[in-house]
Amino acid sequence: MDMAVEKKIVFELNGRSVEALEGETILEAAERIGEEIPRLCYKKGMRPDGNCRACVVEIEGERALAPSCCRNPTEGMKVTSNHGRSRHSQQMVLELLLSDMPEQNQSPYSLESELGHWAEELQVNSSRFPQRSQPVPDESHPAISVHLDACIQCTRCVRACREEQVNDVIGYAWRGTHSSIVFDLDDAMGASSCVGCGECVQACPTGALMPSEGVGLQIVDKVVESVCPYCGVGCLLNYHVKEGKLLRVEGRQGPANQSRLCVKGRYGFDYVHHPSRLTKPLIRKEGVAKTTELLDPEKWKEVFREAEWEEALDFAASGLKKIRDNNGSRALAAYGCAKGSNEEAYLLQKLVRTGFGSNNIDHCTRLCHASSVSALLEGIGSGAVSNPFTDVTDAEVIFLIGSNPVANHPVAATFIKNATKNDTKLILADPRRSELARHASHYLQFRPDTDVAMLNAMMHTIVEEGLVDQNYVDQYTTGFEELKANLQDYAPEKVAPICGIPEENLKEVARLFAGSKASMILWGMGISQH
Numbered sequence: 001m002d003m004a005v006e007k008k009i010v011f012e013l014n015g016r017s018v019e020a021l022e023g024e025t026i027l028e029a030a031e032r033i034g035e036e037i038p039r040l041c042y043k044k045g046m047r048p049d050g051n052c053r054a055c056v057v058e059i060e061g062e063r064a065l066a067p068s069c070c071r072n073p074t075e076g077m078k079v080t081s082n083h084g085r086s087r088h089s090q091q092m093v094l095e096l097l098l099s100d101m102p103e104q105n106q107s108p109y110s111l112e113s114e115l116g117h118w119a120e121e122l123q124v125n126s127s128r129f130p131q132r133s134q135p136v137p138d139e140s141h142p143a144i145s146v147h148l149d150a151c152i153q154c155t156r157c158v159r160a161c162r163e164e165q166v167n168d169v170i171g172y173a174w175r176g177t178h179s180s181i182v183f184d185l186d187d188a189m190g191a192s193s194c195v196g197c198g199e200c201v202q203a204c205p206t207g208a209l210m211p212s213e214g215v216g217l218q219i220v221d222k223v224v225e226s227v228c229p230y231c232g233v234g235c236l237l238n239y240h241v242k243e244g245k246l247l248r249v250e251g252r253q254g255p256a257n258q259s260r261l262c263v264k265g266r267y268g269f270d271y272v273h274h275p276s277r278l279t280k281p282l283i284r285k286e287g288v289a290k291t292t293e294l295l296d297p298e299k300w301k302e303v304f305r306e307a308e309w310e311e312a313l314d315f316a317a318s319g320l321k322k323i324r325d326n327n328g329s330r331a332l333a334a335y336g337c338a339k340g341s342n343e344e345a346y347l348l349q350k351l352v353r354t355g356f357g358s359n360n361i362d363h364c365t366r367l368c369h370a371s372s373v374s375a376l377l378e379g380i381g382s383g384a385v386s387n388p389f390t391d392v393t394d395a396e397v398i399f400l401i402g403s404n405p406v407a408n409h410p411v412a413a414t415f416i417k418n419a420t421k422n423d424t425k426l427i428l429a430d431p432r433r434s435e436l437a438r439h440a441s442h443y444l445q446f447r448p449d450t451d452v453a454m455l456n457a458m459m460h461t462i463v464e465e466g467l468v469d470q471n472y473v474d475q476y477t478t479g480f481e482e483l484k485a486n487l488q489d490y491a492p493e494k495v496a497p498i499c500g501i502p503e504e505n506l507k508e509v510a511r512l513f514a515g516s517k518a519s520m521i522l523w524g525m526g527i528s529q530h
Contacts, residue, residue, distance in 0.1 A: 003494070006021060006022065006292060007020070008020065008021060008023040009021075009024075009072075009073050009074065009075050010077065011029075011074065011075065011076065011077040011078070011079060012076075012078045012094075013026070013027075013035060013080075013081065013294030014035065014080060014083075016033075016035070016205040017032060017511045018073075019033075019074075020073045023072070024072070024073075025048065025054055025068060025069055025070065025071060025072055025073075026057060026066075026072070026073050026081075027039060027042060027048075027068040027069045027070050028070065029073060029208075035081070036121070037055050037057065037068050037081045038055055038090050038094070038118040038121070038122065039052070039054055039055040039068075040052040040055075040115060040118070041069070041113055041154035041155060041156060042055060042069040043156050043203060043205075043424045045164075045258065046156065046163070046165070046203070046258065047159060047163060048067075048069040048070045048071075048156055049070075049153060049154075050067035050070040051090070051153075051154065052093065052096075052097075052152065052429065053067060054093045054094060054118065055067055055068045055069050055090075056068070056079040056086055056089050056090060057071075057079050057498040058079070058080040058081075058084060058085045058086040059071075059077060059078070059079055059343075060077070060078035060080075063520065065089055065217045067080065068245070069111040070295060071097065072419070075100060080316070081190060084478075088120070088317070090474070091124050092125075094115070094118055094119050094122055094124045095124050095126075095128060095129070096130070096365040097115055097152045098115065098119055098126075099127035099128075099129035099131055100132045100134075100149075101115070101149075101150055101514065102149050102150060103148075104126065104131055104135070106127045107150045107206045107207040107208075107216075108150070108207075108212075108280050109145070109147050109150055109207030109208070109210050109217070110150075110206065110207025110210060110216045110217070111216065112207075112216075112248045113150075113205065113207055113417055114205035114206065114242070115152060115206050115505055116206075119307070126234045132177065133177075134149040135148040136147055137149075137210065138189050140189055140190025140191060140290075141188075141189040141194065141196070142188040142190065142196075142212065142213070143198065143211065143212055143266075143267045144189060144194075144196070144198065144200075144201055144209060144210070144211065144212060144265075144520050145176055145209070145210050145212045145214075146189050146208070147207070147208050147210070148180065148181060149208075149354060150189060150207055151180075151181055151206065151207055151208040152205070152208075153172070153179060153180075153181065154201075154205060155172060155181075155205040155410070157170050157181060157200035157203050157204055157208075157209055158170050158171065158172055158271050159179065159203070159421055160199040160200050160202070160203035161199060161200055163200055163418075163421075164260060164418075165197050165199045165260065165414050165417075166417035166418065166421065166439075167193075167197065169183055169184060169193050170182070170183060171183075171184075171193075171516070172174070173186060179456060181208075186508075187229070189478065195262075195263055196263035196266075197209075197260075197261065197262050197263055197266065197410065198261060198263070198266040198267065199260060199505055201266075202235075202243045202250055202251060202259070208244055211247075211248045211267075215240075215247045215248050216241055218247055219242070219454070220242045220247060221239055221240055221241055222241050222455050223238050223239070223241070223244050223350070224238065224241055225237075225238055226238070226239055226289045226359050228264070229339060229357060230264045230265060230268065231264075231392075231409050232409070233256050233389075233409050233411050233412050234254070234257070235254065235255040235256055235257035235260070235261055235262075235265050235411055236251070236252040236253065236256070236480075237249050237250065237261060237265055237266075238250045238251075238252050240299050241410060245273060246272055246273070249261065249265065249267070250271060251265070251424075252265070253509065255388075255390065256388075256390070257417060258415055260411050261383075261525060262410035263323055263410070263443055264410075265411075268383075268451060275297075278353055280306045280480070281306070281313075282300070282304035282307065282312075282314060283304060283305055283307045283315055284303060284304055284306055285303060285304060287339030288302075288303050288489045292445075294376060309481065310315045310360045320332060320356070320412070324356055324357065328493070329356050329357035329358040330358050330360060332352070332356040332358065332360060333352070333356075333360035333361065333362070334351065334356075334360070334361045334362075335347055335361075335362050335363070336348050336361065336362070336363035336364065336365075336367050337364060338363070338364050338368075339345070345363070348362050351512050353372070367400040368528075368529070369523065369528060371528045371529070372528045373524075375528075387520060389409075389412045389416075389522065390417060391425065391520060392415050392416050392419045392520060393405075393418060393419050393422070393424075394518060395419065395424055395516075395518045395519065395520040396424060396425065396517055396518045396519065397421070397424070397425045397426075397516040397518070397519040397520070398416060398419065398420075398425070398426045398427065398519075398520050398521075399429070399509075399513055399519065399521045399522070400416070400426065400428050400429065400430075400436065400446070400450070400521075400530065401428075401429040401430065401521075401522075401523050401526070401527055402429075402430075402470050402523045402524045402525065402526025402527035403456075403522060403523060403524025403525070403526055404430070404432075404434045404435075404436075404524070405436070405522075405524075406434060406436055407434070408524070413435075413436065415520075416436065417436070417439050417526060419439075420439040420441075425441040425442070425512060425516075426440040426441055427440065427441070427444065427509050427512065427513065428444065429444040429446060429451065429454070430442040430443075430444075430445065431446060431447065441512075442505070442509050442512070444501050444502065444505065444509065445499070445500070445501075446499040446500055446501055447499055447500045450495075450498050450499035450500070451499075451527055453490060453495045453498050454495060454499040454506065455489055455499060456486075456490035456495070457494075457495035457496075457510075458506060458510040458513070459483075459487050459491045459510070460488075460490045460491055460492065460495075461507045461509050461510035461511065462507065462511075462513075462514045463484055463487055465510075465511070467510075467511065483506075492506040492507055503516050
């Protein structure tokens with residue numbers, strides 16, 4: 001089978017022949033070949049807005065300059081970005097924006113100001129224009145400093161909040177010289193409904209939004225690539241470190257998070273430097289008996305002494321070996337942690353099986369998901385899930401039950417919210433109304449402990465109305481007739497008074513789910529453990 005040939009558009013940029021990929025903008029094509037065009041409101045991965053006009057280019061035959069972040073090249077187009085009208089306009093835009101910065105100079109809040117970078121590149125060192133009336137600083141938020149005197153109103157923070165994270169906190173209000181970035185109804189950021197994800201901070205090009213306590217002005221020693229240690233989404237991130245201390249965190253591009261983070265991943269790193277955190281091995285002092293009393297962290301030296309790693313490892317190994325030799329291999333067991341990596345889990349089971357000489361090993365995930373694994377094995381023949389959560393962006397219908405991802409897996413929740421903005425239908429089933437309910441096309445607030453009856457009523461509708469893919473059932477399933485017989489007792493009109501969901505609503509969501517070409521089920525421990 002012949003591979004599809006990717007269509008390319010040949011155009012001229014600053015006298016150089018360029019091949020643009022189909023769908024690529026002038027700015028993206030220029031960036032790919034190393035041709036720099038100034039930009040401020042543009043950020044890769046965000047919807048291009050074209051409002052700062054720092055990226056304007058001149059196109060032969062056109063009267064007006066065009067924003068290169070929004071304009072696609074056409075065959076034979078001739079574009080100029082680095083001299084003449086385009087360069088003069090770019091410099092004028094930077095000079096106007098620079099006039100409104102504090103002291104009409106570089107941003108005093110960030111060492112990585114993009115406005116400062118492009119002003120230097122285009123040699124715009126001062127401004128001839130008067131400064132605006134500057135807003136006062138806002139330090140009301142515990143994690144984010146707001147200095148709108150450095151804001152250039154590029155709306156990157158607005159798009160980050162409303163289109164990436166879909167938290168809908170940051171807006172753009174008023175008109176003319178009064179135009180301003182606002183939080184909710186022009187509240188202080190700390191008093192607003194901000195959840196502290198920090199996406200706006202990562203998006204801001206001038207330091208108008210920065211981590212609190214001025215950490216953006218500190219030069220770091222190194223940037224360490226890592227993975228967020230909290231939930232199982234697996235967000236990639238960068239730790240900015242100075243003198244062995246974490247200063248700030250930024251999201252890193254990865255398949256699970258696409259540079260996004262939540263409040264835990266971005267700001268929840270203070271535990272690393274907590275005085276009670278163990279940084280050296282401790283060995284119990286001789287003669288100090290074990291008790292059931294909680295140990296006062298301030299008095300640990302009364303019970304333990306510090307040791308080097310070699311001594312501590314030898315001490316632990318000798319103790320385990322003594323138990324094994326004196327009491328047999330079955331006297332030892334190990335319990336794994338879900339925060340460990342696959343490699344660490346492998347090493348733990350190897351220690352138990354080869355070192356202890358037994359199979360006494362368990363893992364917290366087995367406890368958490370034993371019911372899920374059993375159900376998946378019975379239902380689809382595999383104990384593992386079939387899709388990553390990011391597939392919600394390709395689904396027509398999402399059915400979510402037993403989970404509150406906005407609280408427990410916030411970055412995963414952003415993809416669900418993104419999907420609903422693109423007309424994916426979300427069916428949310430939860431006794432408690434969660435944040436995602438406002439994004440759902442159908443919200444099923446069933447009575448606690450009636451979820452099985454409700455789900456059976458939906459399946460009853462699908463079977464009775466002939467919405468089953470019979471060919472698939474015949475070829476790939478077993479036990480369908482038994483399931484069909486079991487569903488006879490779960491007619492929606494019978495189940496509605498039990499679960500508290502009207503009969504027509506049960507039928508409607510069943511038809512929606514079954515009639516979709518791409519339906520996806522997401523569930524959490526609300527149904528696997530309760």
